[in-house]
Amino acid sequence: PLGTITSPPIWQCSLIVEEFSRACGGLMLLLSAHHLGILPILASGELRAIKRHVLPVYRSCERGEPHLVAFAITEPGAGSDAEEGHGAENYRPGVVATPVAGGYLLNGRKCFISGGDLAKTATVFAALKGEGMESWTCFYVDCTAPGFSVARTELKMGMRASGAAELEFADVFVPEQNVIGGLRRGWALNRATLNSSRIPVASMGVGFARATTELAVEFARRYRLGGKALIDYQDVQLHLATMVAETRAMRSLVWQEAKAAWQPRQLHASLCKFQVTDRAQHVCEMALDLLADHGGS
16 A cells, blocks of 8 residues: 555564464464565665566466565575674585576575475575675576476474475576676675564564463463462462563564664664564563463463
């Protein structure tokens, strides 16, 4: 709706992610990781690329033909922190792009790619042949192209509705027009994408904390101990009040950063993600403490 253009997209995304997280973490991740795959194209600012690649994706979804896009950066030897310190010094490209007539051939592997098992396309970051990490470039890859395959999907402890796949590239051809943001601009797009995603990731924590708090309150209302409802005990009330206060404080931090995030900065986005996910874990543990043997169900 046109009325939403006055609000930062990151804030709008955070509101939606909280609601998804409250209902189901796995489905939330399945849906949210798709937009992570779209972000590098949007962050490039290339209107032609947005029109050529992004619009068909959402038009396909509107027609009832789901089109997921994966975000592929993590490699067997390095994750998203490869540009820092020891990781950068010892980085060896896991996916290499070799120039050929009309485009590039990708060879190598990516791992732990959310939604990679279902994606129709992917934004893949690869180093140019003969160069190091500084040459990282973003390629928009058709997952039906010859040479592309899903090697395996991880057996996860939770959030199983969203697969974490290992992707293989064996001479996968990518046309020149599918280079996103220009050659050697991969790290800039990668950082912009991750900065934009960290605040919605924090809102995942808000959703989880909210869900566990609501479950804990409902349990305390119906469970009886010593002839009265658990919620009538003062120490239980204090326990629940702490959970409510923590959750509201987390949401306030997310909203404060998200509403100012027309152009997310690494410091504030990382602070938000770190603090909120840490406190969300604490709230979930408080809920498990209260529910005791009932927590597993």
